[in-house]
Amino acid sequence: MAKPSVRRARLTRDERKLQTRADLLRTARRLFEERGFHGASLEDIADEAGYTKGAVYSNFASKDELFLAVLGEHIERRVRASVEVALEAADFASGTRAVARSAVAESEREPAWAPLVVEFWAHASRREELRRAVLALHERQLDAFTGLIEELARRHDVTFRVAPREVVRGTGALGRGLALERLLEPDAALGDLFEELFVAATLGVTESAR
Amino acid sequence: MAKPSVRRARLTRDERKLQTRADLLRTARRLFEERGFHGASLEDIADEAGYTKGAVYSNFASKDELFLAVLGEHIERRVRASVEVALEAADFASGTRAVARSAVAESEREPAWAPLVVEFWAHASRREELRRAVLALHERQLDAFTGLIEELARRHDVTFRVAPREVVRGTGALGRGLALERLLEPDAALGDLFEELFVAATLGVTESAR
DNA sequence: TGTACATCAGTGAACGCGCGTTCACTGATGTAC
DNA sequence: TGTACATCAGTGAACGCGCGTTCACTGATGTAC
Numbered sequence A, B: 001m002a003k004p005s006v007r008r009a010r011l012t013r014d015e016r017k018l019q020t021r022a023d024l025l026r027t028a029r030r031l032f033e034e035r036g037f038h039g040a041s042l043e044d045i046a047d048e049a050g051y052t053k054g055a056v057y058s059n060f061a062s063k064d065e066l067f068l069a070v071l072g073e074h075i076e077r078r079v080r081a082s083v084e085v086a087l088e089a090a091d092f093a094s095g096t097r098a099v100a101r102s103a104v105a106e107s108e109r110e111p112a113w114a115p116l117v118v119e120f121w122a123h124a125s126r127r128e129e130l131r132r133a134v135l136a137l138h139e140r141q142l143d144a145f146t147g148l149i150e151e152l153a154r155r156h157d158v159t160f161r162v163a164p165r166e167v168v169r170g171t172g173a174l175g176r177g178l179a180l181e182r183l184l185e186p187d188a189a190l191g192d193l194f195e196e197l198f199v200a201a202t203l204g205v206t207e208s209a210r
Numbered sequence C, D: 001t002g003t004a005c006a007t008c009a010g011t012g013a014a015c016g017c018g019c020g021t022t023c024a025c026t027g028a029t030g031t032a033c
Helices: A013-035 A042-049 A053-059 A063-086 A092-109 A113-125 A128-155 A164-181 A191-204 B013-035 B042-049 B053-059 B063-086 B092-109 B113-124 B128-155 B164-181 B191-204
Strands: A158-160 A206-208 B158-160 B206-208
Touching (some): A013 A042, A063 A128, A128 A158, A164 A191, A164 B164, A191 A206, B013 B042, B013 B113, B042 B053
């Protein structure tokens, strides 16, 4: 289904290549989510996108690079979503809560992402160059959230007893850890628990200057 | 190395079988830690333990069952360690802190375990029967820690605003999530952060009756 | 204590399968004149 | 506007490899008498 297009002739070579790349990325994202990084074969991805494996290698250096591209897009999307909701809050606690809720909503909409990312981390941890690339993506994500929470603290006169970046790292880890529980209990409702602990932990390591 | 024994003849059939099983479990545990669940082949495990793959199948129904046995032993060990340190504490906060420190110490001694367990969770999540078996192990672990923290609360007149079991689940998730960060940064020191957030979160969802 | 048969833990080899990557090739698009 | 050659995105098939599981077999231990 969703053949690339009916009238190939209309596109220039460059346009067509971008189209192919986008088709592959979209399909790869879906199959990685459904079957995991190792579980989704390049054959299936190419097939379902309407190409052959060679098309993948014409657009990406390897399966790792393909995943890296998917992951990069995903991170960008997530960061944008959180930034939007956080900065409308009236005080620090409710801003914190808004970020927590946004994260929960995202993770409930795409429950496969946390395990998928961890699977790829484990894979990357045994390949030095790849590990560094994934780490760089992860740090950019941490930086983005750190900037966000610092801005939130500044606006509402709150100071941190623990470095904000560490708080971000910790609460992110909490979210990831809880999301992984769903591997064993797919229907578990973890959102309230996350929100509760996220807020408790964040407020527990901050002081209001008021 | 470590051939099963030089004088095979001294052991009865049952003793020898137990010996073989123990040899395999010990080696499997080590290789799973070093290479991951999928990365450690039965061939290598059998080989390094001094047997052939057939010996594995004579003692375990499958690779999954072998891992399940390793995992079961591991969980039991961890629970025992935490119980011991927690019940000596003078007040609730320091008991909480002692549990956090014990968890950090364990996870630093065996940094490969968190990723390993998650890899197996992901594997099990796609195999219904296995998923249930792993879930049962996990729940027993949660129960044990819940009993521990309830006892701690009882002794020190503390009540929970959030069900203790959920607090255990949440703080466990925090620990697991942080441990996974080490996949990307093997040398990161996460212990202090964990302790800080663990205590903040736990105290944040409790009330002292004093 | 000794002999004859039964049991079964562990062997060794084969089976069956999937997958990432490579590569010579093709045919449509691009370029030069 | 048209022709001849160059480029290169994507094809299709082959390569190379690893791995969990199965199974007929063996030889040491166990059992019956």
